[in-house]
Amino acid sequence: MTADVIDGKAFAADVRARVAEQVTRLKADHGITPGLAVVLVGEDPASQVYVRSKGKQTIEAGMASFEHKLPADTPEGELLELVEALNKDPQVHGILVQLPLPDHVDADKVINAIAPAKDVDGFHVSNVGLLGTGQKAMVPCTPLGSLMLLRDRLGSLSGLNAVVIGRSNIVGKPMAQLLLQDSCTVTVAHSRTRDLADVVRRADIVVAAVGRPEMVKGEWIKPGATVIDVGINRVPAPDKGEGKTRLVGDCDYASCAEVAGAITPVPGGVGPMTIACLLANTLTACCRANGLEAPQDLTA
Ligand code: GUN
Secondary structure (H helix, E strand, C coil): CCEECCHHHHHHHHHHHCCCCCHHHHHHCCCCCEEEEEECCCCCHHHHHHHHHHHHHHHHHCEEEEEEEEEECCCCHHHHHHHHHHHHHCCCCCEEEEECCCCCCCCCHHHHHHHHHHHHCCCHHHHHHHCCCCCCCCCHHHHHHHHHHHHHHCCCCCCCCEECCCCCCCCHHHHHHHHHHHHCEEECCCCCCHHHHHHHHHHCCCCCCCCCCCCCCHCCCCCCCCCCCCCCCEEEEEEHHHEEEEEECCCCHHHHHHHHHHCCCCCCCCHHHHHHHHHHHHHHHHHHHCCCCHHHHHCC
C-alpha cells in the first residue's frame, strides 16, 4: 500500500481564505478589525521563524498584527505587565505568548495571566478545563488543525482506536481530549510506555507528537491507518552538502507511507494548519468580544 498524502498546506490555505473573507465582512459590516498580539521573549531561532510567519499570515488575512519582541533577560514582572496591558487593549482580540519562555520565567503564571477570552492558544487553565468538560473553549491550534485533517479524511471518527504519542500540554493532552470528544477510544503513549510498537499497531489513528525525529516506524503501523505527524525536527542532511539540514517528522515517512492509508508530510502537513487555526481562533475571539456570532464552520 502507498498512503494518500494529506495536503495540510492546501487545506490551511483554504481555511485562511475563509478567515480572510470573514474579516473583510467584519470590517465592512461592523468597522471591526481583529487584532492578534504575539509576544516573543529571547532569540530562539525556531520561535523567531514561527513568530515571523504568524505576523505575515495575520496581515495577509486582513487582521492587525502586534509584535512584542523582548530580550531574553526580561523580568517576569515586566512580561506580566505587558500581558495585563494587552488584556485591556480593545484593539487586541487574541494574545499569544510564544513558548518556550526563558527558565527564569514561570510560563504557567504568564499563560494564566492572559484573559481567557483572548487566549487564542487555548493554554489558560480555564480553557483547558472547558475543553476537558466538553464546553465551549478556545482550542489549542495544532490539535485543532490535526482534528480538522482527520475529520476531512475519515468523516466520523466514532469508535476508532486512536493513539496519541506524546503528552505535552500544547499537543498531546488536548489532542487526546478532542479525539475523545469525537468518540474515539484514546490511548496516550509517552516515553515510559511499554511495547509502544504494539500499542501503535492497534491504532486506526496515530498522532505522533514526541519531538523525536523519525521515531515511529512503518512496521508499527496498522495497514490502512491514518497517520498525523506533528513533529518538526531539523536534522543534518550531509547528502545536501556540508552543514546542510532538512526537516523531518516524528514518523519515518518512507516506511510509514508504505503501510498507512493516509499520512501527513513534513513539511506541508500539520504545520500550516497551526497558524490557520490561530487566525480562526483570533477571528472567533474578536466576534465574541463584540457580541457577534462566531463563524462555526471555519474549524468544524
Ligand atoms: N511553541 C510551539 N508551539 C506553540 C504554540 O502552538 N503556541 C505557543 N504559544 N508557543 C508554541
